[in-house]
Amino acid sequence: MSTTAQVPTEKRRLPRWATSFGWQILAALVLGVVLGAIALSLGKDGAGNPNGLQVTLDTIGSKYVSLLKAAVVPLVFTAIVSSIVGLRRVTNAARLAGQTLLWFAITALIAVTIGIVLGVVIQPGSAAAHEALKPGDPYTVGTWWNFLAGLVPGNFLGLEVHAAADPQSGAIDAAAGFNVLQVIIVSAAIGIAALKIGEKAEPFIRVVESALAIIQKVLWWIIRLAPIGTLGLIGNAVAEYGWSTMGSLTWFVATVYIGLALVLFVVYPILVKTHGLSIKQYYSGVWPAVQLAFVSRSSIGTLPLTERVTERNLGVPRGYASFAVPLGATTKMDGCAAIYPAVASIFIAQFFGLELSITQYLLIVLVSVVGSAATAGTTGATVMLTLTLSTLGLPLEGVGLLLAVDPILDMGRTAVNVAGQALVPAIVAKREGILDLDLYNAPRRGRAFDNADAESDRSAERDPESAKA
Numbered sequence: 001m002s003t004t005a006q007v008p009t010e011k012r013r014l015p016r017w018a019t020s021f022g023w024q025i026l027a028a029l030v031l032g033v034v035l036g037a038i039a040l041s042l043g044k045d046g047a048g049n050p051n052g053l054q055v056t057l058d059t060i061g062s063k064y065v066s067l068l069k070a071a072v073v074p075l076v077f078t079a080i081v082s083s084i085v086g087l088r089r090v091t092n093a094a095r096l097a098g099q100t101l102l103w104f105a106i107t108a109l110i111a112v113t114i115g116i117v118l119g120v121v122i123q124p125g126s127a128a129a130h131e132a133l134k135p136g137d138p139y140t141v142g143t144w145w146n147f148l149a150g151l152v153p154g155n156f157l158g159l160e161v162h163a164a165a166d167p168q169s170g171a172i173d174a175a176a177g178f179n180v181l182q183v184i185i186v187s188a189a190i191g192i193a194a195l196k197i198g199e200k201a202e203p204f205i206r207v208v209e210s211a212l213a214i215i216q217k218v219l220w221w222i223i224r225l226a227p228i229g230t231l232g233l234i235g236n237a238v239a240e241y242g243w244s245t246m247g248s249l250t251w252f253v254a255t256v257y258i259g260l261a262l263v264l265f266v267v268y269p270i271l272v273k274t275h276g277l278s279i280k281q282y283y284s285g286v287w288p289a290v291q292l293a294f295v296s297r298s299s300i301g302t303l304p305l306t307e308r309v310t311e312r313n314l315g316v317p318r319g320y321a322s323f324a325v326p327l328g329a330t331t332k333m334d335g336c337a338a339i340y341p342a343v344a345s346i347f348i349a350q351f352f353g354l355e356l357s358i359t360q361y362l363l364i365v366l367v368s369v370v371g372s373a374a375t376a377g378t379t380g381a382t383v384m385l386t387l388t389l390s391t392l393g394l395p396l397e398g399v400g401l402l403l404a405v406d407p408i409l410d411m412g413r414t415a416v417n418v419a420g421q422a423l424v425p426a427i428v429a430k431r432e433g434i435l436d437l438d439l440y441n442a443p444r445r446g447r448a449f450d451n452a453d454a455e456s457d458r459s460a461e462r463d464p465e466s467a468k469a
Contacts, residue, residue, distance in 0.1 A: 025295045028227035029234055032057075036238025050239070057235035064229025067222045068301040071215060076330065077187045078212035079303060083323040084191030085205050093323075096428060100324050103424045104332050105369050110267055111334040111416075112368035115259050115342030116361055124252040124343065125350025153182040184330055216304040223292060223301070230295045237407040249405045252347050259339040260412045268423055275430045277440065284444045285313030286422045293418035297410040299329045302418050313444065314426040315436030321425055328421030333384070335413030338368040341388040348389065348398030360392045367391050382406070 039054040050058070087093040194201040269279045289306040296302055307325040310316045316324070342364050349356050367388045382399060389396055402409075429435035 024227040025230060025291065028230040028295075032231040032234030033238055035231070036235035039235065039239035054236060054239040057232045057239060060232025061229060061234075061236050062232075064222075064225060064232060067225070067229075068296065068298050071219050071222065072300050073183055074211070074215050075219065075300065075303065076183050076326070078208050078215060079322075079326040079329075080184060080187035081191040081194065081208050082205075082212050083326045084188060085194050085201075085208075086319050086322040088195060089319040092432070096320055096432065097323070099428045099431065100327065100424060103427055104328065107263075107267070107271070107334055107420055107424065108332075108338045108369045109365065111259070111263050111338035112342050112365050114262050114267070115339040115368075116346065116364060118255050118259050119343045119346030122251065122255045122258075123350060124255045125347040153186050219301065219304055223296070223305070226292065226295050233297075233407055237404075240404075249402065252343070252402070253405050253408060255347075256340060256343050256409055257412055259343060260335055260416045263334055263339065264416050264419055268419060271423065271427060275427050277426070277430060281441055281444075282314070282423070282426070285309055285440070286419055289418050289422060290415045294411045294415040297407070297414050299333070299414055299417050299421065302414070303329045306418050306421055310422045310425055312439070314422060315439035316425045316429045317434050317436070320429060320434065324425040324428070325421055328424060329418075332421045332424065333413075333417050334420045335416035336410075337384045339416070340409065340413050341368060341385045344385050344402060345388050345392060345394060348394055348401065349392075351398065351401060352395060354394065356392070363391050364388060 035053065035057060039051060039057060042051045042053060045051060087097075194205055269282070272279050272282045286309055289302055289309045292305050293299065293302040299306075303326060306329065307321055310325050311318050311321045345364055346356065367384075385399060385402075386396055389398065426435065426440075
C-alpha cells in the first residue's frame with residue numbers, strides 16, 4: 001500500500017494592515033472626506049434638494065447610528081443589572097463604588113479646568129468669522145428642572161414618543177425614542193432588588209447575564225460595520241456644512257482638541273504614573289476601545305470593548321469592572337461633559353460679546369462635575385452644553401453655531417470619555433490592591449477584535465471564579 005505525500009499549500013493571506021480594523025477606519029475617514037467634497041461640489045438639484053450622493057452618505061451614516069441606538073436600551077438594562085448583582089462577588093463593594101465616583105469627579109474637575117483655561121487664553125469666539133456663522137435653536141435643551149424631572153420613569157424602559165407637525169403638509173409625524181437616564185434608573189432599581197432578594201433571584205440573574213452576552217455579540221457585528229458608518233457620517237458632514245462654515249470654526253475645533261489631547265496624553269499618563277503603573281501598558285491596553293470610540297461616537301456602543309480591555313488588558317477584576325465600566329459609560333464624560341461645554345460656553349459668550357463673571361466660571365465647573373449624567377446616551381454633548389448655557393444664562397441659539405463641526409468634535413470627545421472610563425477602574429483597583437499586575441504588564445497581542453474567544457479563555461484561567469459566574 002502506497003501513500004502519496006501531500007505538501008500543504010500555504011494560503012495566500014492579505015497583509016496585516018489590509019485587514020486591520022484601525023486601517024479600515026482610517027481609509028473610511030479619508031474616503032468619506034473625498035466623497036463629501038464631491039457631493040459638496042455637485043451642489044443641490046433644481047428644486048434645492050440634496051444631490052443623490054449626499055442623500056446616500058446621509059442614509060448610510062444615519063442608519064448606522066440607528067443600529068447603535070437600537071442596541072442601547074437592552075444593552076444598558078442588562079449591563080446595569082448584571083453589574084449591580086455582580087457586586088455580590090466583590091468584597092468591600094461600597095468602598096469601591098465610593099472611590100469610583102470620587103475619581104470620576106476628580107478627573108472631571110481637572111478636565112473642565114483645562115477647558116476653561118484654554119477658552120480664556122485662546123479666545124476662540126473672538127477669532128470666529130461672524131458673517132459665516134448663523135445662530136440656531138438647539139434640537140434639544142437640557143435644564144436642571146428637566147434633568148430632575150427626567151429621573152422619574154414614564155414606563156418600564158423609559159420609552160418616549162415624540163410627535164411633530166410637518167411645516168408644509170401639516171401631517172403629524174410620530175417617532176419613538178427613549179430616555180437613557182430613565183433606563184438607568186429602572187435598571188439600577190431592578191438590580192438592587194435582585195441583589196436584596198438573594199437566592200430567589202438567581203434564575204432571573206442568569207437570564208439577564210445570558211441576554212447581555214447575546215446582545216454584546218450582536219453589537220460586535222454592528223461594530224464591524226463602523227468603517228461604513230464612518231464613511232457616511234464624515235461625508236455627509238462635509239457635504240452638509242461645507243468648508244467655509246467649518247473653516248470659520250477652526251480655532252474653536254483646535255481649542256477643543258488641544259484640551260482633549262492634554263487630558264488624554266498628559267493628565268491620564270500622570271495619574272497612571274503616580275499610581276505606579278506603566279504608561280505604555282495603559283495606552284496599549286486601552287487603545288482598541290479608544291479607537292472604536294473615536295469612530296462610533298458612542299460610549300454606550302463601545303461599552304463591551306471598554307469592559308473587555310479594562311478586564312483583560314488592564315487587569316481589573318471582572319466583578320468590579322462589570323460595575324464601574326457601565327457606570328462610567330453613562331456618567332463619566334471628561335470630553336462631552338467637561339472640556340467641550342467649558343470651551344463651547346466661553347466661545348458662545350465671546351461670540352455674542354458677553355463677559356463671564358467668576359461666579360459663572362464656577363458654575364461651569366459645578367455643572368461639569370455633577371451634571372454629567374445628563375449626557376447619558378449615544379451623543380449627548382448638546383444636552384450637556386444646553387444645560388450649561390441655561391445655568392449661565394447664555395443664549396441657547398449659540399448651540400446652532402457649532403453644529404457644523406459637531407461630528408468632528410464628537411469623535412475626539414468620545415475617545416477621551418472611553419479612555420477615562422477604563423482609567424478610573426484601573427486606578428481604584430490599584431489603590432485597593434485588587435489589580436492583577438501580571439495581566440496589566442503582560443505583552444499585548446494587538447488583536448482585540450479577532451481573538452475574543454482566546455482572550456476569554458485566558459481571562460478565565462486567571463479568574464476562574466468570575467468565569468464560572
